[in-house]
Amino acid sequence: MRTPAFGAALALTVASLTGPAQAHPPTTQVDVWVTTPDRAELLHERAPVSFHRGASERTTITVDPRTTYQTMDGFGASITDSSASVLYRLSPADREQTLRKLFDPRAGIGVSFLRQPVGSSDFTAAAEHYTYDDVPAGQTDFGLKRFSIAHDEQQVLPLLRRAKQLNPALKVMATPWSPPAWMKTGDSLVGGRLKDDPKVYDAYARYLVKFVQAYTRAGVPVDFLSIQNEPQNRKPSAYPGTDLPVRQEAAVITALGPLLQKASPRTKILGYDHNWTTHPGDIASTPPGEDPETDYPYKLLQTSAAKWIAGTAYHCYSGDPSKQTDLHNAFPSKGIWFTECSGSHGPNDTPPQIFRGTLTWHARTLMLGTTRNWAKSVVNWNIALDSTGGPHLGGCDTCTGLVTLQPDGSVSTDAEYYTIGHLSKFVKPGAVRIGSTSYGTTGWNGQLMSAAFRNPDGTTALLVHNENDEPRSFAVAVGDRSFEYELPGGSIATYTWGRTSADVPRELPLESATASVNGADAGMLVDADGSTVWQSKAPQAPGQWVQVDLVKAQTFRQVALDSGGNIGDHAHGQSVAVSNDGSSWRTVAGGTSNSQLTTIDLPPTRARYVRITQTGTAGNWWSLTDVRLYR
CATH class of the missing domain: 3.20.20.80 (Glycosidases)
Structure with missing residues (x-):
């Protein structure tokens, strides 16, 4: 769920992969094929679903077409x-x-x-x-x-x-x-x-x-x-x-x-x-x-x-x-x-x-x-x-x-x-693997695992495996659009869709960044690995914070807080502050959330340090698989 920036309403402006953002983008159909471990479905084509504008409260696999890896x-x-x-x-x-x-x-x-x-x-x-x-x-x-x-x-x-x-x-x-x-x-x-x-x-x-x-x-x-x-x-x-x-x-x-x-x-x-x-x-x-x-x-x-x-x-x-x-x-x-x-x-x-x-x-x-x-x-x-x-x-x-x-x-x-x-x-x-968040491991941790690919014709294929024996509900997001799905326990799905007009921001590389919590190392927050999780180990309370050091000042317009498959462990309230020296801070955004993936829009902000502070109260721990920044 997106949380509003402090002060006047602030709109995130990013370049679309296919051109300017449209006021009412066309619906993009997603085709679905599923295989279940009981053989009830074997590469079975299910009814298609569609992307819609907006975020989801569920665990969200974020597909990032701007981040590319190997060619297949x-x-x-x-x-x-x-x-x-x-x-x-x-x-x-x-x-x-x-x-x-x-x-x-x-x-x-x-x-x-x-x-x-x-x-x-x-x-x-x-x-x-x-x-x-x-x-x-x-x-x-x-x-x-x-x-x-x-x-x-x-x-x-x-x-x-x-x-x-x-x-x-x-x-x-x-x-x-x-x-x-x-x-x-x-x-x-x-x-x-x-x-x-x-x-x-x-x-x-x-x-x-x-x-x-x-x-x-x-x-x-x-x-x-x-x-x-x-x-x-x-x-x-x-x-x-x-x-x-x-x-x-x-x-x-x-x-x-x-x-x-x-x-x-x-x-x-x-x-x-x-x-x-x-x-x-x-x-x-x-x-x-x-x-x-x-x-x-x-x-x-x-x-x-x-x-x-x-x-x-x-x-x-x-x-x-x-x-x-x-x-x-x-x-x-x-x-x-x-x-x-x-x-x-x-x-x-x-x-x-x-x-x-x-x-x-x-x-x-x-x-x-x-x-x-x-x-x-x-x-x-x-x-x-x-x-x-x-x-x-x-x-x-x-x-x-x-x-x-x-x-x-x-x-x-x-x-x-x-x-x-x-x-x-x-x-x-000739397809290229593109970015997608993945919460599962090869050793089995009961979470959702994914990989995404962009084909030479521009279509996208997303593979998702539900490691858990129980059904898992989740969302898939591309920029400002998403769809929701429930996958049976142990099953595999491939989702395919054509070119989308969704606004897709560019992720800020964090390979050199470091993260800390109250001075202690928390590198898993910036390792781009959804299977590694930082947890507060205590109920959510105002004043808990995590911090990212970008090594040098950089400009960004969006912060994403991903709590992955740890249902309910999202920050129920948060504020975002930035600093260039690690001592003097200014608050640039804040709000509440009820989503596993909280995306916070900011005015164009240039800083070296980013601190996210918990402002809510909940019996759940605060869990984060990743903190991501977008230009």
């Missing part, structure tokens, strides 16, 4: 050898129907990113693991005369070509699980390292380039290429894998970069392609006397090979998505891609348990957790498996796909189909 490349999974085998068990008509459900942006979910194994992985339907240049034990092929992608021409490439026909915006990433065995110590695809020989590094680089060229000729250009899947997974369970230390990955990239730039300029090299943090098992398997390289992506981006690296790829099996932001802050010019996570289950879990658990974990951790931490893609593992979680040759026996082939021949859609679908169907390649 796409969302999807992998057509592994196993996935291809499963899809080819279907009749041609059923296979086509399934592909449309997956890749067609209108009839299906519009999967827009595929990560393809270069050779064999654990999800292989073949009797033996393979690469594209296998030779008898003890032999070599430095000339790569035996190189061939004939294996993929049987099933994988026809599916990829059809997928690109259904969704021309589809991007393809390629990742090897192992170089050919003759390049490795131990002469095996399972385990071992690249031989430490410049001739081997050169041969492996040329092998990867030949793969990219062969796929391009086959009608599937490769947009991204990583050097090794999970380079710290030293003991893969009977499936291809390679221990590739930073120095070896850098050596391969140094050889590969110039060759790839000449052969396929569109193909970007991604580094690492492993977990958010080094898995304890990978640390334990480090050879004696060697560095476990728990800072692998940092070390890689500090090598001279970094000039060829577009960014870093991450997996989900250790750590949490916040590590992506840590790396982004250290290397802001390098991109972040999230490239693998498989749903999995316990041996005694029932299908409803598997669906609910996978949906809610993937929603908060991948769908929203990775994108709010700079990921340009969200990619699951297998796009299709059978009801036994296979076929596979070593590796995971409890993994799930986006779709499952059932014993009766039908194809069911799994939780990952919907978590990816809520993104891929509505967030188009």
Whole structure:
């Protein structure tokens, strides 16, 4: 709720994103799609709602189109050898129907990113693991005369070509699980390292380039290429894998970069392609006397090979998505891609348990957790498996796909189909993530979590996950307009709308600002993170205050006090005072509120310090997730 400024009525004047503010802006329709954990609704299109002028008393997700983050490349999974085998068990008509459900942006979910194994992985339907240049034990092929992608021409490439026909915006990433065995110590695809020989590094680089060229000729250009899947997974369970230390990955990239730039300029090299943090098992398997390289992506981006690296790829099996932001802050010019996570289950879990658990974990951790931490893609593992979680040759026996082939021949859609679908169907390649307040955490705190995107055509997609098992009512605000909604417990919603004429102020960056309460640090008030909450720990009473130091004097016209999901903990009365020296104060606004988000209009005000003082009385604590200032 907006509170009036002291003195004469003061109107906030800001530039509209689409032109001058209108006296009576047109109604903007919001389309709504919902998925619930009990499967009662599965990407179900509900009745639309509309924006209206004014604020709401509810917890309010503020969408800020003026604040922008990463550009999105796409969302999807992998057509592994196993996935291809499963899809080819279907009749041609059923296979086509399934592909449309997956890749067609209108009839299906519009999967827009595929990560393809270069050779064999654990999800292989073949009797033996393979690469594209296998030779008898003890032999070599430095000339790569035996190189061939004939294996993929049987099933994988026809599916990829059809997928690109259904969704021309589809991007393809390629990742090897192992170089050919003759390049490795131990002469095996399972385990071992690249031989430490410049001739081997050169041969492996040329092998990867030949793969990219062969796929391009086959009608599937490769947009991204990583050097090794999970380079710290030293003991893969009977499936291809390679221990590739930073120095070896850098050596391969140094050889590969110039060759790839000449052969396929569109193909970007991604580094690492492993977990958010080094898995304890990978640390334990480090050879004696060697560095476990728990800072692998940092070390890689500090090598001279970094000039060829577009960014870093991450997996989900250790750590949490916040590590992506840590790396982004250290290397802001390098991109972040999230490239693998498989749903999995316990041996005694029932299908409803598997669906609910996978949906809610993937929603908060991948769908929203990775994108709010700079990921340009969200990619699951297998796009299709059978009801036994296979076929596979070593590796995971409890993994799930986006779709499952059932014993009766039908194809069911799994939780990952919907978590990816809520993104891929509505967030188009080239979309930019924009600002949105989010109160949930990847660790579950029962609040609302969100991410918002502006598509290339100017439309907006907002994804919201209700972490709580109970329904949650909330509002969504864009500038001076908002709509209200109630989302069932555990459910996901995507809201889409066209260009709006709402007045949207420009938020003042507070990265360097500090906040305090009675002299004590309260940095969570200016961390732009709605999941961190400052609380008074006492009933509201006149005289309680919080203060923001902008470091230097700046001009602003609006103050927003966000109490998030802590219902009733908004300031029932407040005054705003400003100062340039922290000693002499002048009051510029005040009033009462009954809203979780209180937006206070000011005259144009220039100051270094801002102090908000509680003037009301209530039995509730005073809680604030964020204090925001707008120009």
